[in-house]
Amino acid sequence: MKPAPFSYVVARSADDVVAALADGRTDVLAGGQSLVLEMNYRARRPARLVDINRVPGFDRLEPDGDVLRVGPLVRHRAFEGDTVPGPLGTLLRRVVHHIAHPPIRARGTLLGSLAYAHPAAEWPAVVTALGADLELTGRDGHRTVSAADFFRGPFDTARRAGELLTELRVPLLPPGTRVGFAEHRRTHASFAQLAVIAAVTLTQGRVSAARIGLVNAADRPVRAHGAEAALLNRPLDDPAITEAGRVAAEQDADPRPQPHADLGYQRHAVAVLTRRALAQARDQG
Numbered sequence: 001m002k003p004a005p006f007s008y009v010v011a012r013s014a015d016d017v018v019a020a021l022a023d024g025r026t027d028v029l030a031g032g033q034s035l036v037l038e039m040n041y042r043a044r045r046p047a048r049l050v051d052i053n054r055v056p057g058f059d060r061l062e063p064d065g066d067v068l069r070v071g072p073l074v075r076h077r078a079f080e081g082d083t084v085p086g087p088l089g090t091l092l093r094r095v096v097h098h099i100a101h102p103p104i105r106a107r108g109t110l111l112g113s114l115a116y117a118h119p120a121a122e123w124p125a126v127v128t129a130l131g132a133d134l135e136l137t138g139r140d141g142h143r144t145v146s147a148a149d150f151f152r153g154p155f156d157t158a159r160r161a162g163e164l165l166t167e168l169r170v171p172l173l174p175p176g177t178r179v180g181f182a183e184h185r186r187t188h189a190s191f192a193q194l195a196v197i198a199a200v201t202l203t204q205g206r207v208s209a210a211r212i213g214l215v216n217a218a219d220r221p222v223r224a225h226g227a228e229a230a231l232l233n234r235p236l237d238d239p240a241i242t243e244a245g246r247v248a249a250e251q252d253a254d255p256r257p258q259p260h261a262d263l264g265y266q267r268h269a270v271a272v273l274t275r276r277a278l279a280q281a282r283d284q285g
């Protein structure tokens with residue numbers, strides 16, 4: 001199908017975007033990999049699109065002090081190489097290869113994925129697990145919302161009408177942090193049925209910090225605080241990993257019925273994937 005008629009404006013600055021959004025009938029066009037699909041199905045009928053692809057500086061991707069700053073035009077593909085140093089770069093690189101396939105990764109943006117908030121998308125759970133902050137810009141200026149507060153449910157976020165997501169700030173992981181990612185999906189390049197992100201810091205052989213994120217294991221991205229606590233001050237050995245998997249499945253996950261997976265299956269898969277992600281982190285060397 002073709003989209004319903006709409007008009008189109010190209011923005012040259014964040015102010016242009018905010019001005020365009022003020023009519024309440026305009027949508028932001030970033031990579032277009034979700035929005036245009038919905039428009040073609042006529043599930044969305046914006047009166048106008050404001051294209052942010054030509055705003056100078058929106059493609060910034062740079063470590064700054066103890067955070068990584070990500071602008072609205074940083075495509076998924078940017079994380080495939082070694083642009084981001086250290087353990088955070090390793091984690092993002094492992095995750096990105098599970099997002100769709102190369103042409104979509106070349107156009108789609110990380111911030112677009114956060115704004116869209118698909119329940120099975122990987123990035124929302126990554127930024128939630130890592131304790132990232134999001135900057136939103138509207139007519140009243142900027143405000144910052146933690147990832148933990150940003151996602152409210154499937155396709156539902158704390159973004160207010162008229163606001164543009166202008167920056168993501170992800171804390172860098174301490175040197176020596178080990179990372180892992182495990183995903184189950186039904187077909188190649190489809191969305192995740194479930195996935196788990198893990199970043200574990202060891203001090204003198206024991207876990208001093210753990211960040212675990214669950215994809216599609218609840219109505220929003222989950223930071224698995226219970227599983228993280230189960231690892232603290234323990235060596236990252238088989239008993240600790242097994243216990244963390246059990247806690248993630250029984251306490252942290254809050255699965256919803258899915259067409260191809262009942263609730264018991266989903267909890268079992270969370271335990272298995274948590275163990276796999278943690279074992280990958282342990283074996284990183």
Ligand SMILES: Cc1cc2nc3c(=O)[nH]c(=O)nc-3n(C[C@H](O)[C@H](O)[C@H](O)COP(=O)(O)OP(=O)(O)OC[C@H]3O[C@@H](n4cnc5c(N)ncnc54)[C@H](O)[C@@H]3O)c2cc1C
Binds near residue numbers: 031034072107191
């Ligand atoms: C076949 C297929 C498979 C896919 N598989 C996966 C997958 O496995 N995992 C995954 O995570 N994703 C997957 N995707 C989605 C893909 O990652 C999209 O790129 C992403 O969800 C949206 O990013 P975008 O830049 O294309 O946003 P767009 O499509 O341009 O926009 C999406 C929504 O976000 C809004 N928006 C975009 N940027 C901003 C901003 N800066 N501020 C405010 N609002 C904004 C738009 O107005 C729109 O409502 C898949 C898509 C397709 C078509």
